[in-house]
Amino acid sequence: MVLEMPLSARGQLERWAEEGYPRERCGLLLGQAGDGVVRVAEVTHAHNLDAGRARDRYALDPDDYLRADARARAHRLEIVGVWHTHPDHPARPSASDRAQAWGGWSYLILSVSAQGVQAMRSWRLEGKDFIEESFRS
Amino acid sequence: MSTIKVRIPMPLRTYTGGAGEVEVEARDVREALAALGAAHDGVLARVLSAEGELRQFVNVFVGSRNIRSLEGLSTPLAEGDVVAIVPAVAGGTMKARERRLIELKARIPEVSPQEAIALQGRGAALVDVREADEIAQGSAPGALRLGRGFLELRVEEMVPDPARPIVVMCGTGTRSLFAAEDLARLGYASVCSVAGGFARWKSEGLPVEVPFALDRSARERYSRHLLMPEVGEAGQTRLVRSKVLLVGAGGLGSPAAYYLAAAGVGTLGLVDHDVVDRSNLQRQILHTDARVGTSKVASARQALEALNPAVRVAGHEAHLTSANVEEILGGYDVVVDGSDNFPTRYLVNDACVKLGIPNVHGAVFRFEGQVAVFWPGRALHPGPCYRCLYPEPPPPEYAPSCAEAGVLGVLPGVIGLLQATETVKLLLGIGEPLVGRMLYFDALRASFSELTLERDPHCRYCGTGREFPGYIDYEQFCARAAA
Numbered sequence: 094m095v096l097e098m099p100l101s102a103r104g105q106l107e108r109w110a111e112e113g114y115p116r117e118r119c120g121l122l123l124g125q126a127g128d129g130v131v132r133v134a135e136v137t138h139a140h141n142l143d144a145g146r147a148r149d150r151y152a153l154d155p156d157d158y159l160r161a162d163a164r165a166r167a168h169r170l171e172i173v174g175v176w177h178t179h180p181d182h183p184a185r186p187s188a189s190d191r192a193q194a195w196g197g198w199s200y201l202i203l204s205v206s207a208q209g210v211q212a213m214r215s216w217r218l219e220g221k222d223f224i225e226e227s228f229r230s
Numbered sequence: 231m232s233t234i235k236v237r238i239p240m241p242l243r244t245y246t247g248g249a250g251e252v253e254v255e256a257r258d259v260r261e262a263l264a265a266l267g268a269a270h271d272g273v274l275a276r277v278l279s280a281e282g283e284l285r286q287f288v289n290v291f292v293g294s295r296n297i298r299s300l301e302g303l304s305t306p307l308a309e310g311d312v313v314a315i316v317p318a319v320a321g322g323t324m325k326a327r328e329r330r331l332i333e334l335k336a337r338i339p340e341v342s343p344q345e346a347i348a349l350q351g352r353g354a355a356l357v358d359v360r361e362a363d364e365i366a367q368g369s370a371p372g373a374l375r376l377g378r379g380f381l382e383l384r385v386e387e388m389v390p391d392p393a394r395p396i397v398v399m400c401g402t403g404t405r406s407l408f409a410a411e412d413l414a415r416l417g418y419a420s421v422c423s424v425a426g427g428f429a430r431w432k433s434e435g436l437p438v439e440v441p442f443a444l445d446r447s448a449r450e451r452y453s454r455h456l457l458m459p460e461v462g463e464a465g466q467t468r469l470v471r472s473k474v475l476l477v478g479a480g481g482l483g484s485p486a487a488y489y490l491a492a493a494g495v496g497t498l499g500l501v502d503h504d505v506v507d508r509s510n511l512q513r514q515i516l517h518t519d520a521r522v523g524t525s526k527v528a529s530a531r532q533a534l535e536a537l538n539p540a541v542r543v544a545g546h547e548a549h550l551t552s553a554n555v556e557e558i559l560g561g562y563d564v565v566v567d568g569s570d571n572f573p574t575r576y577l578v579n580d581a582c583v584k585l586g587i588p589n590v591h592g593a594v595f596r597f598e599g600q601v602a603v604f605w606p607g608r609a610l611h612p613g614p615c616y617r618c619l620y621p622e623p624p625p626p627e628y629a630p631s632c633a634e635a636g637v638l639g640v641l642p643g644v645i646g647l648l649q650a651t652e653t654v655k656l657l658l659g660i661g662e663p664l665v666g667r668m669l670y671f672d673a674l675r676a677s678f679s680e681l682t683l684e685r686d687p688h689c690r691y692c693g694t695g696r697e698f699p700g701y702i703d704y705e706q707f708c709a710r711a712a713a
Contacts, residue, residue: 153319155289171240175319182323190321193287195241
C-alpha cells in the first residue's frame, strides 16, 4: 500500500507533534482506501488517555474515535489509519505498537525531538509484523 | 426484535467482505454481536473473549455511549440504534529496555527447558535468578537459587569453574538474558538462557520442586544473616529447621536462648523445673520482676515468644533424670548445657554421648567461666566427652555452686553467648568448633585462655569400641564424691 497525504495535513501533523513534545500525541487518519493506495483527506487529533505515561505511551480516547468516525461518514470517508509520535525515538513501530496494532490500517509514526519532526514513516501490520509502506505528500 | 446497524471498523472488514455496516436483528448488544458473528465468520473472536466477555482492546458504543458505562453486553437496543465497534488504538515508543532485549537476544544463546535439563544432566549449572517469593512457588530440581540481586557476588562460590556451562532461568526468559550477559562478563565461557523461563518449564510439564523459603518478614528479620554468604538463605533455613535444647533456663540458658531465638533457631527446648526467684534477676535476663514466683519455663517462653514469635518453645518443666533424659533430649540437634549441678551435668553428658548429640558445655564460678563442645560422636575429628576430663565429680568444696559462692552477673552473659555462638556454628557447619578445646575466661584479668582437651581412649562412656554402660544414680554418684 501507498499512503498519500496532502501537504496541509502533513503540516498539521508536524505542528501537533512539535506542540506535544516531549509527550506522545496521537490521532486518526481519515480518507479513502482502494487500488493499493490510501488517500488521507483529513487528520484528527485525539486525547491520550494514558496521561500518566504520555512520554512513552498513547491510548486513544474512544470518544474521539467515535467523533472522527462520525465526521468521516459525513464526508464519505473512512478511518484509514492512526498516527502517533515517538518523542526522541525512531519512527519505527515498537513492541508495544505491534502488540496493540490492528490489521487493515496505516500506522503513521512521527519521530519528534526538541528540534522538531525528524522523520515520518508509515507501517502496516501483515500477520504479526509491521511492513513499511510508501508515504507520499 | 429490533433492526440494528452495526458499524464495522476497517480492521474488521476483512471478516465482513469489506462492508462497513451490517444490519442485524437483536434485543441487546450481546444478541447483536452474536448475530454479527453468525453472519460473518471470525469477527466475533476479535470482539469477545472465549468466555464471551468484551475484549480489553475493543469498545462497543450504542449511539454515542460506551456500553461499559451502560449495562455492558446486556445493554438493550431499540429499533434504529447504531452499534459501533471501536478498536482501542494504543501503542508507544520503543523503550531502551526493548532495544536492549533485541541486542541481548542476538548475543545470548537461548535453549528450551528440555535442552536445559539435558545440559544440566551433562554437568551444567542451572541457575534460577528469580526473586525468593517466586522461587517459593516452585523451582527446577537441582537449580542453584542465587537470585538476581546478589548473583555476581555469590555465583563464584557455587560455580567456581569458569569453564562450567551455566544455564540461566527466570520467570519468562527476559531477566535471564540480562543475568546471562553479566555472567558472561564475569568470565563464564558458556552461558545460555532458558527461553520462556520457568513459566514454559512448568507448562511443558517438567519436574518442579517447591523449596523451603523464608517469607517476607523472616527475610527482613534475618537480613543481616542473609547478607553473609556463610549463612545466607540456605544457612538461615537450616537455623529455622534446627532444634536446640537448653538444659536450664538460668544464668547461661537465658542469654543463650535469647540470642538463639533472635538468630531464628526454629525450636528451642527448655528444661527447668524451677521457679523465678528475685535473686535470679541479677543475671537471668529472660525473667522479669513481675514474673517472680512463676515457672522459669513459662517465663522464658513469654520472653522468647515476644522477641521472635516464629520460634517454637518446647517447655519441659521437669527434673532431668535417667528415666526421662532420652525422651527429652532425643530429636534435638544440639544440647546447650547450662546446668548448675554435677548430677545433671553428668547425666546430660552421658545422654549426649549415647545419642551422638554435640553438648555445648558452659560453667561459671565467681569471675571465671569456661566453654567447650563435647562431641565424641562427631564424624570427623571426634572430641572428648565431659567424663574424659572429669571421670568423677570433684568434692563439693572444690566446686561450690553460684548460690554458695556468688557470680558476677554479667559473666554468665559472656559464657552463655559463647555457648550460643558455638551452637550457631555447629548448626550452620561453619568455622572451627570448640571440640577438643576449652575456652577459659577470667573476667578480672579480662583474658581468655585455651586448653587442649584430649580424648580418653579408655573413657567408660565414649572410649573407642565401648558399649554405652547405662545410666547410673547420679545423685548418689555425686554424693559419693562429696563423702
